[in-house]
Amino acid sequence: RPEFRTAKFREDITEVGQLTEGMQLEGVITNVTNFGAFVDIGVHQDGLVHISELANEFVSDPHKVVKPGQIVQVRVMQVDVERNRVNLSMRAEGSAPVKAQRPLRREQNTEQR
Numbered sequence: 001r002p003e004f005r006t007a008k009f010r011e012d013i014t015e016v017g018q019l020t021e022g023m024q025l026e027g028v029i030t031n032v033t034n035f036g037a038f039v040d041i042g043v044h045q046d047g048l049v050h051i052s053e054l055a056n057e058f059v060s061d062p063h064k065v066v067k068p069g070q071i072v073q074v075r076v077m078q079v080d081v082e083r084n085r086v087n088l089s090m091r092a093e094g095s096a097p098v099k100a101q102r103p104l105r106r107e108q109n110t111e112q113r
Contacts, residue, residue: 007071009042016043016081023076027088029066037066039074039088047086049074056091066090 007028013019019041027039030046037054038046049072054065066072078087 005071007040007042013041013043016045016079016084016086019043019076019079019086021076021078025074025076027072027074029068029070029072032062032066032068034062037062039072041074041086041088043086045084045086047074047076047088049088049090053077053087053089053091 007026009027010025013023013025025041027041027047029037030040031038034051036048036050038048040046049066051059051062054062059065072090074088074090075093076086077089079085
């Protein structure tokens with residue numbers, strides 16, 4: 001049986017207002033949606049990891065990348081205390097944003113008739 005492990009929340013951070021951009025935290029995936037995953041980071045408000053911030057490569061389905069209960073490392077991207085929202089990222093720091101893969105276009109006939 002694998003060892004049961006829980007996330008180690010920082011004891012000095014208990015409220016959304018104490019978070020700062022760039023902060024590295026450990027959290028637990030609480031819910032996975034089509035647009036990303038919600039992560040409990042110990043501040044009584046889950047943060048959102050948008051689908052574009054789940055991995056360094058393109059992600060078409062968040063359910064294939066993370067599962068509820070999974071322990072993850074996240075970085076605080078943005079904190080909105082007034083709206084009680086926290087934007088998080090699981091991508092490596094300094095990596096370029098991932099662009100959505102577009103379907104290949106058929107080559108157009110450029111010859112004149």
